[in-house]
Amino acid sequence: MRISQLLSGDRAVPPGLPNFDSTTVFVRAAASYLRGEQFPALGLFHPRLTPLAKRVNHLPRGLRTAIYTRGGANEGVPPDEVGTIDVERFREWVVDQYPTRGYPAVVVGSSNGAAVHLAALLGVPWLPQTFLVPVRRDLHPDAIREDVRWGREHAQPFLEENPDISLHQMHDPNQDRLMVRKLAYFRAKSRTLGDAYTAFLETVLEPGGTLVTLDCEYDWPAIEVGDRHSFQLGGLGGLEPEEYYEGSDDVAAFLGRQGADARGWDVPEPDGRIPEAEWGFEPALREDLDRLAAERGYDRRRLRFDDPRELSPFVADCFRRRYAARDRPVERLFVQSFALVEPWWTLRTGSVPYWAAFNTESDVAHLESYLETTEPYDDIRANLFAHGIESAGLASADRWRDALEHARDGHGFVGTTPEEFPYDVESHVRYHADIPTEIDARHPLPPSLAFDRFDEIATAETDAYAVDWETPDGRDG
Incomplete structure (x- = not known):
């Protein structure tokens, strides 16, 4: 091979x-x-x-x-x-x-x-x-x-x-x-x-x-x-x-x-x-x-x-609406960092995805801003992307753990060894492998959200977010 x-x-x-x-x-x-x-x-x-x-x-x-x-x-x-x-x-x-x-x-x-x-x-x-x-x-x-x-x-x-x-x-x-x-x-x-x-x-x-x-x-x-x-x-x-x-x-x-x-x-x-x-x-x-x-x-x-991280709250709340419409729990948030995204397991575990571009202080601040303005989550899990250097502005694992404590019940990391961050190279494999053991909920994969329904939601709700849903001439969708 x-x-x-x-x-x-x-x-x-x-x-x-x-x-x-x-x-x-x-x-x-x-x-x-x-x-x-x-x-x-x-x-x-x-x-x-x-x-x-x-x-x-x-x-x-x-x-x-x-x-x-x-x-x-x-x-x-x-x-x-x-x-x-x-x-x-x-x-x-x-x-x-x-x-x-x-x-x-x-x-x-x-x-x-x-x-x-x-x-x-x-x-x-x-x-x-x-x-x-x-x-x-x-x-x-x-x-x-x-x-x-x-x-x-x-x-x-x-x-x-x-x-x-x-x-x-x-x-x-x-x-x-x-x-x-x-x-x-x-x-x-x-x-x-x-x-x-x-x-x-x-x-x-x-x-x-x-x-x-x-x-x-x-x-x-x-x-x-x-x-x-x-x-x-x-x-x-x-x-x-x-x-x-x-x-x-x-x-x-x-x-x-x-x-x-x-x-x-x-x-x-x-x-x-x-x-x-x-x-x-x-x-x-x-x-x-x-x-x-x-x-x-x-x-x-x-x-x-304007900022790549501004899409994350909008997408997270779209998932919450979708789960609620199908009588599923909406209280589990799964924060996924940079390239460590896993859409299949996100939907399989009934998790609401929130994407963090990186693991810097500004990224954790964006997450905290979302958590302070949305309906509380019972459980918040996160992975951390290890890039192998303690770069300027990097938020520590403890800083991220503090943000996860916004959860009403449980919180923690998935596929991450906090004490090894940002040298935790194994996270590039474990971000996926550890999901089944760290998040035990299971749901059938839902049918796709009909695009015309999403169009209605986006047209009505984007004023609540830092995103715009427009036709090319600038009018609201």
Whole structure:
């Protein structure tokens, strides 16, 4: 058996698309649910490797972080091959994951973990706009200007091969510090649907069906490197954008802990703000969606929000309404972090999903804000995503436990060893494996929520949330 099959079963990704990224994992999770399947081990590990992966925490922490770094580097593309990477192959891979059958709607746009759960609730596919292409290179994580120059020298063949994308080169020396030593992050945002998405939509979207744009307007300061090429320092998480570019006490303290010579990052002045590399939506794609809808007679909707985490309360309460309509309990919340999403077990255990983008102080604050304004939950469980470094702004496991104590009865972690966080590499497997033992409720998988019913709910209720449900001309749905 080939290594690619051991890592990802029979649905191995095409060259240039990494297995371990938010977009790739979210597609696999959403598609697994539509196929009626569980989603173990992030779709990464063949069952033969799972027992080994569940013993990694016995290794010294330094060795664990080295494995994390090396594993990421192994997914990188050699710099002289970036001109051979065709993003259209990525879109072909996406549509190949989903069952080919009729759907009342399809969601297209921003990457978002809450959207995975929403797609499962509605029984519809989600097609991502953004893809990561990791490119191999060796560079000190704090050498920001060098990475800008490196990207300018190496990105052009990729841009020429893919004229329908914009390239958001991303470098986060805080949260991704282990990875950016060995990889340049080229995040490609589709400006058109491309042939694969267009053919899929024309095949599976029912007559009069709805094209939904998932439109996250989260933006970030960026440096213009060239035509369709920008450079972003940092990203959503533990630090504010200005801290990356201007410095702060938290940045200085973090760099001190890392043994760095400087106490701030030397970076060119940003030229303006553009859609954030990982989570933001590139508006150019809307034109192609509108064109296809007009040609094929599809309805159009736009689910818009400013921060990727703002979708989570809306989706959580949609689940509560759905459960209540089917006379199910609505008092169990399951907080799922970054890529550790499992829609099949969420619905099987009758849990309400809440997605935390990361495990930072701002993420736990978003969760607490939701818990303080919604009807109380009896039981709250959470997993924590281990990224292998005590990054600036990271919330401790104890801080997360404090938030879970909003539950009236029980609370705790699932698939997480709190004392090992953020070095708990086993959580990448145990987030799924431990659900059946940590959450003992079982319910039949419910029928999908009818899209016209969801349309009614979204039209009536989005004023209560930081999301907008609109037609493309800005009117409420």
